Amino acid sequence: MSDDLILEQFVRLLDTLPVAAPWPALEESGFLDLLRSEDDGGAGLNLEDFFPLVLAAGARPQINGVVQTMVARLKNPDTTAAADIEAALGGNNARAVAAAITAGLMAGAMEQILATTVEYASTRKQFGREISKFQAIQHNLAIMAEEVTAARMAAQAAFVGSPREVSPQRAAAAKLRAGQAAEIVAAHAHAIHGAIGMTQEFHLHHLTGALHQWRLVHGGESYWARELGRWALARPDGLVTLARAL
Amino acid sequence: MLDTMELTAIPPEDEALREPIRAFLAEQLKSMSTERKARSWMGFDADFSKALAAKGWVGITLPKEYGGGGRSHFARFVLVEELLAAGAPVAGHWVSERQSAPLLLKFGNEQQRRKIVPEVCRGEAFFCIGMSEPDSGSDLASVRTRADLTPEGWRVNGSKIWTTHGRRAHYMIALVRTSGTPEDRNKGLSQLLIDMRTPGVTARPIRDVSGDEHFSEVHFDNALLPADALIGQEGQGWAQVNAELAFERSGPERIYSCMALIDAWLDFIRAKGPTDAEAELAGRLLANVSALRNLSLAVTARLARGESPVNEASVVKELGTTWEQSIPGMITDHLASVEVPVPGELLAALQYAAAMSPSYSLRGGTREILRGIIARGMGLR
Ligand SMILES: Cc1cc2nc3c(=O)[nH]c(=O)nc-3n(C[C@H](O)[C@H](O)[C@H](O)COP(=O)(O)OP(=O)(O)OC[C@H]3O[C@@H](n4cnc5c(N)ncnc54)[C@H](O)[C@@H]3O)c2cc1C
Numbered sequence: 001m002s003d004d005l006i007l008e009q010f011v012r013l014l015d016t017l018p019v020a021a022p023w024p025a026l027e028e029s030g031f032l033d034l035l036r037s038e039d040d041g042g043a044g045l046n047l048e049d050f051f052p053l054v055l056a057a058g059a060r061p062q063i064n065g066v067v068q069t070m071v072a073r074l075k076n077p078d079t080t081a082a083a084d085i086e087a088a089l090g091g092n093n094a095r096a097v098a099a100a101i102t103a104g105l106m107a108g109a110m111e112q113i114l115a116t117t118v119e120y121a122s123t124r125k126q127f128g129r130e131i132s133k134f135q136a137i138q139h140n141l142a143i144m145a146e147e148v149t150a151a152r153m154a155a156q157a158a159f160v161g162s163p164r165e166v167s168p169q170r171a172a173a174a175k176l177r178a179g180q181a182a183e184i185v186a187a188h189a190h191a192i193h194g195a196i197g198m199t200q201e202f203h204l205h206h207l208t209g210a211l212h213q214w215r216l217v218h219g220g221e222s223y224w225a226r227e228l229g230r231w232a233l234a235r236p237d238g239l240v241t242l243a244r245a246l
Numbered sequence: 247m248l249d250t251m252e253l254t255a256i257p258p259e260d261e262a263l264r265e266p267i268r269a270f271l272a273e274q275l276k277s278m279s280t281e282r283k284a285r286s287w288m289g290f291d292a293d294f295s296k297a298l299a300a301k302g303w304v305g306i307t308l309p310k311e312y313g314g315g316g317r318s319h320f321a322r323f324v325l326v327e328e329l330l331a332a333g334a335p336v337a338g339h340w341v342s343e344r345q346s347a348p349l350l351l352k353f354g355n356e357q358q359r360r361k362i363v364p365e366v367c368r369g370e371a372f373f374c375i376g377m378s379e380p381d382s383g384s385d386l387a388s389v390r391t392r393a394d395l396t397p398e399g400w401r402v403n404g405s406k407i408w409t410t411h412g413r414r415a416h417y418m419i420a421l422v423r424t425s426g427t428p429e430d431r432n433k434g435l436s437q438l439l440i441d442m443r444t445p446g447v448t449a450r451p452i453r454d455v456s457g458d459e460h461f462s463e464v465h466f467d468n469a470l471l472p473a474d475a476l477i478g479q480e481g482q483g484w485a486q487v488n489a490e491l492a493f494e495r496s497g498p499e500r501i502y503s504c505m506a507l508i509d510a511w512l513d514f515i516r517a518k519g520p521t522d523a524e525a526e527l528a529g530r531l532l533a534n535v536s537a538l539r540n541l542s543l544a545v546t547a548r549l550a551r552g553e554s555p556v557n558e559a560s561v562v563k564e565l566g567t568t569w570e571q572s573i574p575g576m577i578t579d580h581l582a583s584v585e586v587p588v589p590g591e592l593l594a595a596l597q598y599a600a601a602m603s604p605s606y607s608l609r610g611g612t613r614e615i616l617r618g619i620i621a622r623g624m625g626l627r
Binding site (some may be wrong): 135153226 | 502509527537
C-alpha cells in the first residue's frame with residue numbers, strides 16, 4: 001500500500017469508529033500493528049511515514065490511544081488502548097519516544113485548531129462583516145499559523161528513522177517547541193471563538209483540552225529544555241553547530 | 247491556506263562547502279572582537295567582501311555565464327549560515343548578491359546584466375536599496391521621488407531614506423514615479439539603476455542607535471541618468487519591486503542576527519558551570535533555533551525548485567524576528583541574576599543586540615505588514 005493510501009484509510013477508519021467502543025474495529029483493521037516488523041505481521045513503518053498518521057490522530061483526540069497503542073505494540077503485541085507509551089515501552093529511550101510521539105499529536109491537534117478557527121472566523125459575522133476581515137483577527141490568525149508551522153516542523157524533525165531510535169535531543173526540541181506553541185495557539189483559538197468555544201457541545205475544547213494534557217505528559221517544556229541545555233553545554237560549539245548536530 | 251513546510255536535508259554536495267568556508271572564515275576573522283562580530287550583517291568591510299568573492303562565494307547562486315557560482319540555493323544556505331554564525335561583516339555585498347543582481351538578471355537589459363552582474367560577483371559593485379522615503383514606509387506605493395524622461399535621459403528629483411550603506415554603495419536600485427501622481431499609487435512606478443557617483447546624487451549619513459552610521463538619506467537634485475538606466479518596463483515598477491522584495495525576504499538570514507551574543511553567553515555559562523536555570527535557557531534557545539533552521543531549509547528547498555515562496559518565507563521571517571527580539575531580554579534577565587563578573591565582550595554584544603533588536607521586525611517589512619501577507623496567504627484578505 002502506498003503511504004498516501006495508508007493515511008487515507010487510517011483517516012477514514014478514525015472518522016467512522018464508534019467513539020464509545022472503538023477498539024474492536026481498530027483491532028480488526030490491522031492498523032495497530034503497522035509499526036511492527038513485516039516478519040511479525042506488521043508493515044515495518046518508519047517514523048517518517050508514521051508522522052502523517054500521528055498528525056491525523058492528534059486532530060481527532062476524541063479517540064485517544066490509537067498511535068500510543070501502535071507504539072506500545074513494538075514491545076508487547078497484545079496491547080490495546082495504551083495510554084502511556086513511556087510505561088509501556090520501558091527502558092532508556094522510552095521517555096524520548098513518548099515525547100516525540102506526543103509532540104506529533106500536539107502538532108496534529110494544533111493544525112486542526114487552526115483550520116477550525118479560520119473557518120469559524122470566516123463565517124461568524126459582527127458589525128456587518130466576517131470577523132476574519134478585521135485586521136486584529138487576521139494578525140492573531142497569522143500568529144497561530146506561525147506557531148503551528150514551527151511546532152509541526154519541530155515534531156517532524158523528531159520523526160526520523162526507526163521508532164525506537166528517536167533522538168533524545170530532537171524529541172526534546174519537539175516537545176519543547178510544541179508546548180511553547182500550544183499555549184499561544186489555544187489562547188488565540190478560544191479568543192477568536194468567543195463564548196461558543198466555551199461550551200461543552202462545541203468541538204473546540206476537545207482539541208484544546210487534549211493539547212493541555214499532552215503538554216503535561218512525558219516531560220514538559222522546562223524538563224526538556226534542561227535536558228537539551230545540559231547536552232548543549234557539555235559541548236564546546238556555537239548555537240548553529242549545535243542545531244546541526246541535534 | 248499556506249503550503250505545508252516539509253523537513254528537508256541539505257544535499258551532500260552543498261554541505262561539503264561548509265568546511266572550506268569555515269577554514270576561510272577562521273583565518274579571515276581571527277582577530278575580530280565579539281562586539282564587531284555582533285554587527286555581522288550590518289558590518290561593512292569591502293576587503294572582506296572582495297576576498298570572499300575571490301573564493302567564488304559572492305553570487306554563488308547566480309549563473310556562471312554572468313560570473314556567478316551556478317550553485318543551488320542550498321549552497322547559499324550553507325554559506326550564509328556560516329557567515330552569520332561566524333559574525334562575518336557581510337553588509338558590503340549582502341544586498342547586491344541577494345536581490346540586486348537577481349533583479350537585474352530577471353528584468354534588466356543585456357548591457358546591465360553583462361556589465362554589472364559580473365562586477366557584483368567579483369565583490370566590486372555594492373548596491374543599496376532605494377525604496378523607503380520620508381513619507382513612504384510601509385505604504386511603499388505612495389513614493390514621490392520622480393523621474394522624467396527628457397531628450398538627455400532621466401531627470402530624477404526627490405529623496406530616499408534609511409538607505410543602508412547608501413554612502414558606500416556604488417549603485418542603487420530605486421523605485422520612482424515616472425508618470426502620474428502619488429495618488430495613482432502603484433500605477434506609474436518604475437525602477438531605475440542609479441550610479442551613486444552621478445552628479446546631483448548625494449548621500450548623507452544618519453547615525454543609528456548604536457552610534458554607527460550605516461543608514462543614510464539620499465537626495466536627488468535634478469540628477470541626470472542615461473535613458474537605459476530604466477530596469478525592465480516603464481510602469482512595471484510595482485510588480486518588479488515585489489519580485490525584489492521576494493528575493494529579500496526569502497533567504498535564511500532572518501534567524502541569525504544574534505549569534506555572536508548567544509555564543510558568547512554559552513561560553514560564559516560553560517566557563518562558570520551551568521545551573522539548572524541556565525541549562526534550561528540554553529535548551530530553549532537551541533530548540534527554537536533548530537525549528538527555525540529547519541523551516542528556513544524548507545523555504546530554501548522551494549527556492550531551489552525555482553519557486554517564490556513569499557507567504558512561507560514571511561512566516562519564517564516573522565517567527566525568526568520575534569524569537570530574535572526576545573533574546574536580549576532573556577539574556578539580560580539572566581545576567582542580572584548572576585553573582586560572578588560578566589565578561590565585558592559579552593556585555594558589549596548584549597548592549598548592541600538590545601539596542602538594535604527592534605530593527606529586526608522593521609527592516610524588510612514590518613511585523614504588521616508581514617502578518618498581513620501571511621493572512622492574505624491564508625485566504626483571509
Ligand atoms: C535597520 C534598517 C535598515 C533599513 N534599510 C533600508 C534600506 O536599505 N532601504 C530602504 O528603502 N529602506 C530601509 N529601511 C526602511 C524599512 O523598510 C522601513 O523602516 C519599513 O518599511 C517601515 O517603514 P517606516 O519605518 O516608515 O514605518 P511606518 O510604515 O511608518 O510604520 C510605523 C508603524 O505603523 C505600522 N503600520 C504601517 N502601516 C500599517 C498597516 N497598514 N496596518 C497596520 N500597521 C501598520 C507599522 O507596522 C509600524 O509598526 C530600513 C529600516 C531599518 C530599521
